[in-house]
Amino acid sequence: MTTELPTGHEWQPQHLRLAVTAAGVALWAWNVDTDLLTMDARGFQLWGMPWSDKVTFEELSSHIHPADRDRVRAAFAATRAVLGDYETDFRILIGDEVRWIAARGQGEDVGIVGRTMFGVFLDVTGRKQAEEGHELLAGEMSHRVKNLLAIASGLTTITSRSANTTQDMAVELIGRLTALGRAHDLVRPLSNGQGVAALLGDLISILLAPYDDLGAFKGRIRVAVERTGVGETAATGIALVLHELATNSMKYGALSEQTGTLDITSTTEADQILLTWLERGGPSVGAPDGPAGFGSQLVNRTVSGQLGGSISFDWSEGGLIVTLRINRDRLAL
Incomplete structure (x- = not known):
């Protein structure tokens, strides 16, 4: 035929x-x-x-x-x-x-x-590579969803213990989850081996942007840190820590005043990156009395566990100074 x-x-x-x-x-x-x-x-x-x-x-x-x-x-x-x-x-x-x-x-x-x-x-190399890519993406998405659910569950437990009323719990929990959401919005691959989530300066600026809009003028929160990449796990940890610090500053520190300012800078020390949180123009502050609250426990646990570092507080006359030490190897994870 x-x-x-x-x-x-x-x-x-x-x-x-x-x-x-x-x-x-x-x-x-x-x-x-x-x-x-x-x-x-x-x-x-x-x-x-x-x-x-x-x-x-x-x-x-x-x-x-x-x-x-x-x-x-x-x-x-x-x-x-x-x-x-x-x-x-x-x-x-x-x-x-x-x-x-x-x-x-x-x-x-x-x-x-x-x-x-x-x-x-x-x-069929191209087709197989595409299939492998889809499988990796599906696995990564599953991993991230499980991590977020675990974090959300932990935050709910911690917040329920520290809040006095259900309304306080809702406000605190929503704030913490929103901070996590803003951090995960930045997750993307970076070039030149800088990390797999976001640039450190971008992450900090976006997380603190809502607090910058609550003062008498825009630009009272200033971020000047080195250009380095942050991985997904580290981004989650940094988001939780910064949210706790910013929330406390809004209640008791420099951000509670319309003209108060906040500067975040970085330096390098051996295998660590040091973030300095400097508040000025707020009310007089002093070290809290009594045992640490659940918010402080969350911060300490996050810094030592996820970020492999430490955090210290200096209740100076001019305002609070926080020094956050982060293991540089952990920063890319």
């Missing part, structure tokens, strides 16, 4: 070859008695092998990824018992390069001619 082309010309062998080449298809023939394979030039190119009249299945399978080799050998051996079309995907190694190959054909001796079976190889 002859298939007509749209132009009215008949299919010719060269037309078929052009179509096969354009589709990136490599042709193979397998003699089921001698176990020899014959491939076209595209097949040898796909496998990264020099062209030859014939190649043994053993020679070809030596290029298959060790983790897939036994499975592929078993699949090829079983093709004669498989009714109809079959397809198997596997990896091959070409030096340090990994390629994904799809082998397709017909089993149970369908179409066998002169003891030879026929099929094709396709390079």
